[in-house]
Amino acid sequence: MAMNNPMMTDTSISNILATLNGKSKPISQILALKSMYLHLAIMLIISVFSTNLVAQVDITYYLPDIEYDPAIPTPKSVIGHQVGEWHISHDKLVQYMEKLAASSDRIIIQEYARSHENRPLLNLIITAPKNLARIDEIKDIHRKLCTPNEADQVNTADEPIVVYQGYSIHGNESSGVNASMLVAYYLAAGQSPEVLNKLENGIFIIDPAYNPDGINRFASWVNSHKSKHLVSDPADREYTEAYPRGRTNHYWFDLNRDWLLLSHPESQGRIKVFHDWKPNILTDHHEMNTNSTFFFQPGIPSRTNPNTPQRNQDLTEEIGHFHAHALDSINSLYYTKSSFDDYYYGKGSTYPDANACVGILFEQASSRGHLQESVNGLLSFPFTIRNQVVTSLSTQDAAISKRQEMLDYQRIFYKNNIKDGKNSIIRGWLYTDVDAYKLKRYNEIMLAHQLEIYPITKDMRSNGKLYKANESYFIPMEQIQSKMAKTIFEKVRTFPDSLFYDVSAWTMPLAFDLQYSEVNKGDKSRLELGKRMIDAQSLKGKLYPEDKTYAYIFDWNQYKSANALLAIQDAGLITKMIHKEIDVDVTKKGEKQNMHFGRGSIIVPLQNQNKTGNEIQNILSQLAQENDLNIFALSTGITKSNMTLGNPDVATLYRPNVMVIVGDGTSSYDAGEIWHTMDQKLGYPLTKMETRDISSTSLKRYNTIVMAHGWYGSLDKDQVENISNWIRQGNTLITVRGGTDWAAKKDLIDLKRYKGQTGKDTEDEYQPYEVHPVRRGAGVIGGAIFETKMDLTHPLSYGYDDDILPVFHRGTNIYHTTNNPYATPLKYTASPILSGYIPRGFDTKIANQAALTVHKLGSGRVIAFQDNPNFRGYWYGGTKQFYNAVFFGAEISSRTMEPK
Ligand SMILES: [Zn+2]
Structure with a gap:
């Protein structure tokens, strides 16, 4: 690609040095210094002169020197400054994109979702006006290509390629979002034959900001710390963002x-657009550490998910040549293949690979703020933006050049999927659950990924389990989404490589703790299937009245039982x-x-309530509908079991007053998951208290504190004592992972760490230097799924009907079970690994050890989780256990706890 412009090397080190040489005398003396000092001194001098260099950038620095429509x-x-001078706020970005779309006959702009902070997520669909005039028809033809029995009707020689270009899903990697304005402008205003050819043969969907809330949080931080005379010192506050930083979304999740x-x-919202358009290429523009260069996929070949076809990786590499040439032309350093993986389908550059599309990850060394020193010289924000612009344009070049080839790949991909499904040993999966809401949510996710789902119409027994008609579902392997079905359901235990950039397992029926079975050929012939499901059935919760009501009851085995309980407590009613x-x-x-009714079922008596019987009935009736829950009236306190409702053994519950500790020394991801669960799922207004604000008085209004994963190094001796005293007064501390390690280390609980080797590199014999990173990585558990066994009679297990619970496990810490035989209600099973990578021998070490323990401290208690029950907001199987700790923690008998 021709990048003919006079400004483009202005910030390169050689030009800066040339400028300095001409202007300043000290450079000759500096050259005499030792190399380390030389480096530092040049940095300092550069930073003095750099402000002007950065300010000089104009639009020709970024874009090809062609004619643009004035x-x-x-x-x-529109935004009032050159791109790169400030970090764009999301509001200004939206303002520009709307203006751009309004002034161009090449663009349709659409809002596809709202972020948690109510910011619009936008798509600009950019193509030639004559394509726009028949855009729905083009989309229909394109989708036919993905439907094997219609695909041969499409002549791929005539159809445009669909390219989805997206930016800055990590909000503090902002060169991408700032580049998006230039990329959209180039396509909207460019008049060269090259641009016109792109528009004629391509549909470009620009997604300028994958993560509006994070982007805005970060822009606000760096802009408010920018100096008039740019400070390039990495120690400046501009480059050291405060907790929780801008990488994540509103709830601190990694999107x-x-x-x-x-x-x-x-x-x-984005997945809907993805499947509506079925793009051929999807790009994901990121940033990495300041001292690196520029990376584009393919990643490390052995770390590609085996479900991704080799042809996908070949295409990625062929497209990579276009990026390489483009970066050559502006003298930018780059690399490919030697880092980053393409393994986890939950990432933007990997999800497309299971969907007939080629996903491409870009990683630019981050200037983080406006100008930062690096081992590669001064890294300016405009320089980082330019690399993103240039590779956005080279992606378009590659797409146009490989248009027909990629459309043909898409067609054959889906045909092969059907074929693979037909030949597979596993014919599909059967699943069900007693929890109707959880099952509905699972089906919604499956439908969002375009999986075919069929209800079964006759009871079926599989692997010794009963699947009831119309309450159980079947997802066949023989369908166009067979690769997605496989990766969602499969348990993976063999890996070509032992290093993972992220988790190694995500088996979703395990995360949801569903009852499920693989269905083989013989079983499949016994299945009777209903009509393909189009929408996840909405449930109808209901209150079942009596002529004369004594009390109400509902089971705890539903996901939203806790929502109803909380609302009843908030209404000021007595709950049991x-x-x-x-x-x-x-x-x-x-x-x-x-x-x-199982253990943990909730009773609302009529005696001594602050509301009339009618008022209570109205409240409960509404809650039943809102929470997909059945609530029953009872006409007597007599049960058919050996108990009456006024029995002293029936516990009176109190509304939990909960706080989570956040800030310094905590993991924002894990604390964010607690916040998200309590706020979004339960509807609880959770207090997030900074570690520095913990004092004896600040704790008084809470009866439950959650310490999520973290290190808590900033808590001083007095603060630890405050927490300890607060527990002793009869309160409940819930700790998760690092929070549990902290409580054990600070002697709040008596929990014995397993001392043997836990998969760490033993270095027992001489090893070649080069194997060190591999051996070290092989000892890490980035995330795998383990099987635990619960004591169903323990209050922390109420609401579960099956004693096997999959948990998501990270790290190699192991703790022994407690001395008190009742204080470990959850243990890893004898052969616990279900799915994912673990170091050799780790499963035999963790077998039968503690996964959840309960400890007595004074009149209070510590409930200590080894694994995160709310992992990434999709671990629906663990939420109830967490709710049990919140709502029933105070009901655990102190004699069953591990004493201190
Ligand atoms: Zn990133």
Whole structure:
């Protein structure tokens, strides 16, 4: 690509040095210094002169020197500064994109979602006006290509390629989002034959800001710390963002792990657009550490997910040649293949690979703020933006050049999927759950990924488990989305490589703790299937009244039972909970029926409430509908079991007053998951308290504190004592992972660490230097799924009907079970690894050890989790256990706890 412009090497080190040589005398003396000092001294001098150099950049620095339509507004004419001079705020970005779209006949702009902070997520669909005039028709033809029995009707020689270009899913990697304005301007205003050819043969969907909330948080930080005379010292506050930093979204989640899990509106909206358009190339523009250069995929070949076809990786590499040539032309350093993986389908550059598309990751060395010293010289913000612009344009070049080849690849990909499904040993998966809401949410995610789902119409037994008609579902392997089905359901235990950039397992029915079975050929012939599911069925929760009501009852085995309990407590009503299973008579469809209620079921008596019977009935009736929950009236306190409702063993519950500790020394991801669970899922207004604000008085209003994963190094001796005293007064501390390690280390709990080797490199014999990173990485558990066994009679297990619970495990810490035989309600099983990579022998070490323990401290308690029960907002199987700790923690008998 021709990048003919006079400004483009202005910030390169050689030019800066040449400028200095001409102007300043000291450079000759500096050259005499030792190399380290030389480096530092040059840095200092450069930083003095650099302000002007950065300010000089104009639009020709970024874009090819071609004719641009003067009627189309440049970014500067709308946002009021040259791109790169400031970090764009999301509001200004939206303002520009709307102006641009309004002034161009090449653009349709659409909002596809709103972020948690109510910012619009935008797509600009940019193509030739004559394509725009028949855009729906083009989309229909393109989608036919993905439907094997219609695909041969499409002549790929005639159809445009669809390219989805997206930016800055990590909000503090902002060269991408700032580049997006220039990329969109280039396509909207460019008049060269090259641009016109792109528009004629391509549909370009520009997604300027994958993560609006994070982008805005970061822009606000760096802009507010920018000096008039740019400071390039990495120690400046501009480059050391405060907790929780701008990488993540509003709830501090990494959106670049959410493409598969769909916990957030940003991803939910984007996946809809993805499947609406079925792009051929999708790009994901990131940043990495300041001292690196520029990376583009392919990543390390052995770390590509085996479900991704080799042809995908070949195409990625062929496209890479276009990036290489483009970066050559502006003298930018780059690399490929030697880092980053393409393994986890929850990432933006990997999800497309299971969907007939080629996903491409770009990583630019980050200037973080406006100008930062690096081993490669001064790294200016405009320089980083330019690399993103140049590779955005080279992606378009590659797309046009490989247009027909990629359309053909898309067609054959789906045909092969059907074929692979037909030949697969596993014919599909059968699943069900007693929790109707959880099952509905699971189906919604499956449908979002375009999987075919069929309800079964006849009861079916598989692997010794009963699947009831119309309450169980089947996802076949023989379908166009067979690769997605496989990666969602499969348990993976063999790996070509032992290093993972992220998790090594995500088996979703395990995360949801569903009852599920693989279906083989013989089983499949016994299946009777209903009509393909189009929408996840909405459930109808209901209150079943009695003529004369004594109390109300609902089971705890539903995901949203906790929402109802909280709302009842907020209404000021007395709530009770049963520790024993009971059978009672209820009235259903006009007749008395026996109904079984499990441990943890909630009772709302009519006695001594602050509301009338009618008011209570209205409240509960509304809650039943809102929470997909069945609530039953009871006409008597007598049950068919050996218990009455006024029994002293029926616990009275109190509304939890909960706080989570955040800030210095905590993991923002893990604390964010607690915040997200409590706020978004439970509807609880959770206080997030900074570690520095912990004092004896600040803790008084809470009866429950959550310490998520973290290090807590900033808590001083007095603060530790405050927490300890607060527990002793009868309160509940819930600790997770690092929080548990901290409590053990600070002697709040008596928990014995497993002392043997836990997969760490033993270095027992001489090893070649080069194997060190591999051996070290092989000892790490980035994330795998383990099987645990629960004591179903323990309050922390109430609401579960099956004693096997999959957990998501990270790290190699192991703790022994407690001395008190009742204080470890959850243990890893004898052969616990279910899915994912672990170091050799680790599973035998963790076998039968503690996964969840309960400790007594004074009149209070510490509930200590080894694994994160709310992992990434999609670990629906663990949420109830966490809710149990919050709502029932105070109900655990102190004699069953591990004493201190
Ligand atoms: Zn990133």
